[in-house]
Amino acid sequence: MARPLSDEKRSALMSAGTRVIATQGLAAQTAAIAREAGVASGSLFTYFETKKVLFNELYLVLKAEMASAALKSLPRNASIRKQLFSVWSNWMHWAITDPDKRRALAQLSVSEEITPETRAASRKHTAGIAELLEQCRAAGPMREASMGFLVSVMNSLAETTMDFMLQDPKNAEKHCQLGFEALWRILK
Amino acid sequence: MARPLSDEKRSALMSAGTRVIATQGLAAQTAAIAREAGVASGSLFTYFETKKVLFNELYLVLKAEMASAALKSLPRNASIRKQLFSVWSNWMHWAITDPDKRRALAQLSVSEEITPETRAASRKHTAGIAELLEQCRAAGPMREASMGFLVSVMNSLAETTMDFMLQDPKNAEKHCQLGFEALWRILK
Amino acid sequence: MARPLSDEKRSALMSAGTRVIATQGLAAQTAAIAREAGVASGSLFTYFETKKVLFNELYLVLKAEMASAALKSLPRNASIRKQLFSVWSNWMHWAITDPDKRRALAQLSVSEEITPETRAASRKHTAGIAELLEQCRAAGPMREASMGFLVSVMNSLAETTMDFMLQDPKNAEKHCQLGFEALWRILK
Amino acid sequence: MARPLSDEKRSALMSAGTRVIATQGLAAQTAAIAREAGVASGSLFTYFETKKVLFNELYLVLKAEMASAALKSLPRNASIRKQLFSVWSNWMHWAITDPDKRRALAQLSVSEEITPETRAASRKHTAGIAELLEQCRAAGPMREASMGFLVSVMNSLAETTMDFMLQDPKNAEKHCQLGFEALWRILK
DNA sequence: CATGAATGAGCGTTCATTCAT
DNA sequence: GATGAATGAACGCTCATTCAT
Numbered sequence: 166m167a168r169p170l171s172d173e174k175r176s177a178l179m180s181a182g183t184r185v186i187a188t189q190g191l192a193a194q195t196a197a198i199a200r201e202a203g204v205a206s207g208s209l210f211t212y213f214e215t216k217k218v219l220f221n222e223l224y225l226v227l228k229a230e231m232a233s234a235a236l237k238s239l240p241r242n243a244s245i246r247k248q249l250f251s252v253w254s255n256w257m258h259w260a261i262t263d264p265d266k267r268r269a270l271a272q273l274s275v276s277e278e279i280t281p282e283t284r285a286a287s288r289k290h291t292a293g294i295a296e297l298l299e300q301c302r303a304a305g306p307m308r309e310a311s312m313g314f315l316v317s318v319m320n321s322l323a324e325t326t327m328d329f330m331l332q333d334p335k336n337a338e339k340h341c342q343l344g345f346e347a348l349w350r351i352l353k
Numbered sequence: 354m355a356r357p358l359s360d361e362k363r364s365a366l367m368s369a370g371t372r373v374i375a376t377q378g379l380a381a382q383t384a385a386i387a388r389e390a391g392v393a394s395g396s397l398f399t400y401f402e403t404k405k406v407l408f409n410e411l412y413l414v415l416k417a418e419m420a421s422a423a424l425k426s427l428p429r430n431a432s433i434r435k436q437l438f439s440v441w442s443n444w445m446h447w448a449i450t451d452p453d454k455r456r457a458l459a460q461l462s463v464s465e466e467i468t469p470e471t472r473a474a475s476r477k478h479t480a481g482i483a484e485l486l487e488q489c490r491a492a493g494p495m496r497e498a499s500m501g502f503l504v505s506v507m508n509s510l511a512e513t514t515m516d517f518m519l520q521d522p523k524n525a526e527k528h529c530q531l532g533f534e535a536l537w538r539i540l541k
Numbered sequence: 542m543a544r545p546l547s548d549e550k551r552s553a554l555m556s557a558g559t560r561v562i563a564t565q566g567l568a569a570q571t572a573a574i575a576r577e578a579g580v581a582s583g584s585l586f587t588y589f590e591t592k593k594v595l596f597n598e599l600y601l602v603l604k605a606e607m608a609s610a611a612l613k614s615l616p617r618n619a620s621i622r623k624q625l626f627s628v629w630s631n632w633m634h635w636a637i638t639d640p641d642k643r644r645a646l647a648q649l650s651v652s653e654e655i656t657p658e659t660r661a662a663s664r665k666h667t668a669g670i671a672e673l674l675e676q677c678r679a680a681g682p683m684r685e686a687s688m689g690f691l692v693s694v695m696n697s698l699a700e701t702t703m704d705f706m707l708q709d710p711k712n713a714e715k716h717c718q719l720g721f722e723a724l725w726r727i728l729k
Numbered sequence: 730m731a732r733p734l735s736d737e738k739r740s741a742l743m744s745a746g747t748r749v750i751a752t753q754g755l756a757a758q759t760a761a762i763a764r765e766a767g768v769a770s771g772s773l774f775t776y777f778e779t780k781k782v783l784f785n786e787l788y789l790v791l792k793a794e795m796a797s798a799a800l801k802s803l804p805r806n807a808s809i810r811k812q813l814f815s816v817w818s819n820w821m822h823w824a825i826t827d828p829d830k831r832r833a834l835a836q837l838s839v840s841e842e843i844t845p846e847t848r849a850a851s852r853k854h855t856a857g858i859a860e861l862l863e864q865c866r867a868a869g870p871m872r873e874a875s876m877g878f879l880v881s882v883m884n885s886l887a888e889t890t891m892d893f894m895l896q897d898p899k900n901a902e903k904h905c906q907l908g909f910e911a912l913w914r915i916l917k
Numbered sequence: 918c919a920t921g922a923a924t925g926a927g928c929g930t931t932c933a934t935t936c937a938t
Numbered sequence: 939g940a941t942g943a944a945t946g947a948a949c950g951c952t953c954a955t956t957c958a959t
Binding site: 566567568651653682683685686689690693694696697698700701704705715716719720722723726727 | 754755836839841871873874877878881882884885886888889892893903904907908910911914915
Binding site: 731732733734735738768769770771772775 | 919920921922923924925926
């Protein structure tokens with residue numbers, strides 16, 4: 166994925182894409198994204214071959230960023246529960262801190278434009294979370310489930326929790342806790 | 354009264370809509386839906402004022418059908434766990450039996466075309482499920498959560514479970530069980 | 542032009558046509574006309590083969606009615622000026638009394654749907670007016686002009702006068718007089 | 730600045746619009762206008778937001794052109810009659826020289842798409858003609874009439890005269906004269 | 918390489934006319 | 939004959955992508 170061109174413009178386009186998708190959903194127009202990035206509409210296509218490519222890259226980047234935020238300062242010596250809570254809490258915090266990113270990622274996740282390859286690639290970034298999850302469920306009631314299933318369950322629980330935290334900021338902490346409790350009870 | 358508005362055609366259009374949305378997603382074209390229904394493209398608009406109206410009605414009908422399937426032959430005298438399992442199992446079964454309906458409903462659920470009014474109306478149909486959930490969580494660890502949150506958690510867990518049942522038919526029963534266990538553990 | 546069908550419905554359609562064209566202009570829809578006539582949309586086509594036919598007949602009837610109103614109680618023994626004024630005054634009065642008819646006729650007159658044949662036929666009805674005009678211009682400054690030209694000049698002057706009478710009812714009489722003076726001065 | 734908006738293309742579209750409206754009337758299709766201008770159908774909308782905007786601009790431009798042609802080389806020191814005749818003659822000449830423009834303008838004038846604002850704006854261009862008319866009618870029999878009425882009378886007389894000049898080219902000059910005589914007699 | 922005008926396939930919706938009831 | 943649903947060509951406008959400048 167050679168990038169001979171201005172990294173600045175490239176990332177301007179990606180963050181513009183995030184904002185526009187967060188606002189307009191998947192109907193986001195390439196021209197609107199370019200405008201938001203302060204770039205000519207045609208230039209978008211020198212950085213991204215097609216709209217689909219932009220969306221796939223955006224998905225990947227947002228997913229990676231989310232995972233990285235979640236795994237930040239993981240207390241590796243603490244109990245496994247505390248570690249998982251740290252991940253969960255960081256994750257939820259990321260969503261609240263940058264709601265556009267979260268909204269854009271949610272939209273992209275359901276988009277038919279995102280290819281299976283992209284989805285597969287994104288799993289590399291979330292592998293750290295998956296590993297932790299793996300440890301948590303060991304010997305627990307979910308020991309028979311595939312990791313894929315568990316990851317999806319956790320994701321969907323996370324999505325739901327974020328929605329409520331975003332919708333109802335006053336109870337954000339409460340929902341964060343409740344979501345985590347639900348996850349933990351599933352596992353243990 | 355000339356040719357009366359045909360219920361047959363109306364439902365042909367709705368089931369064509371289901372199939373086309375399941376296949377093409379929200380980009381489904383009105384012309385494709387009409388063609389699939391064996392009806393002239395203009396005729397779609399005799400039955401549904403706009404595409405948006407069609408999509409909203411479809412959402413409502415599919416949601417109602419899903420809820421009704423879930424609540425079918427509820428063993429009201431059995432234990433609450435058995436009742437919830439019956440609902441869960443019927444629900445998952447409906448999704449597998451008619452995967453197009455499930456896919457279309459999933460697409461419509463994330464569509465920006467579905468109005469808040471339609472979403473509100475759909476809750477009437479799922480109220481029975483929500484009530485049961487209410488009973489299950491009583492005195493459990495989720496007693497502090499709002500019903501809205503719990504319903505969303507259950508829904509997202511259900512979606513995930515269905516995805517895996519559909520993806521991997523050999524393990525469908527296993528995933529159905531695992532999903533239910535997860536739900537039950539959240540509640541109790 | 543056999544009319545085996547209900548004259549009542551036929552004329553209901555024509556007067557509905559008048560009203561709808563007066564309101565909506567040439568964009569008037571056949572369905573709207575039928576609705577206004579209290580008749581099924583398909584029935585319009587048992588009375589008039591096509592929309593164009595309806596419009597042409599309507600044009601003819603309105604023109605005839607206008608001419609007949611103009612020529613009503615012509616004071617054949619009065620001076621030629623008084624005779625012409627009687628025609629002019631009746632004509633203007635007709636327009637004010639039934640502004641929908643006037644408006645519809647004005648719209649139809651500029652429509653490309655009205656065939657040359659229809660326009661030719663309409664001249665039969667206005668022949669009486671033309672004859673009077675012929676007498677008026679005899680030996681006057683317009684003696685060299687073709688009747689067609691004179692008739693058109695009078696028509697356009699009449700249209701303009703009507704517009705102002707309709708627009709500004711308080712000065713209706715004044716404009717009626719001014720229009721007539723203009724016409725008379727052209728001729729004498 | 731890439732390809733700049735081309736004035737050439739813009740005016741190609743306007744003159745294509747003139748031709749197509751002259752031929753097909755107000756039913757002129759945007760695609761036909763674009764084709765006639767040698768431009769892609771979508772390009773029309775880079776130059777004119779909507780069909781209505783195009784029509785309004787076209788109306789304004791044609792009206793301005795007509796007025797400017799009429800007022801060209803006005804013999805300000807000649808008698809008022811000669812001045813008015815110069816205007817009249819130029820006006821009629823313009824219509825004959827470019828019959829498409831005249832036809833298109835006539836169609837647009839009766840179109841419901843032309844807004845009151847556009848009509849008001851067009852009056853600025855014809856103000857010069859109106860002023861001359863004002864001088865002509867001073868102390869004449871039309872001294873009591875509003876300018877609006879007089880202008881409309883003159884316009885309708887002009888339209889009629891043009892029609893006959895166009896229809897019957899051999900007698901064009903004769904009709905031009907007759908029309909002017911009629912106008913002059915109205916005023917003096 | 919940046920720009921933004923040019924392109925044209927594509928889409929939702931309308932409406933005169935036909936035809937089953 | 940009356941009804942109004944069925945038909946499908948037609949239209950204005952959009953927007954991802956291309957390409958002249």
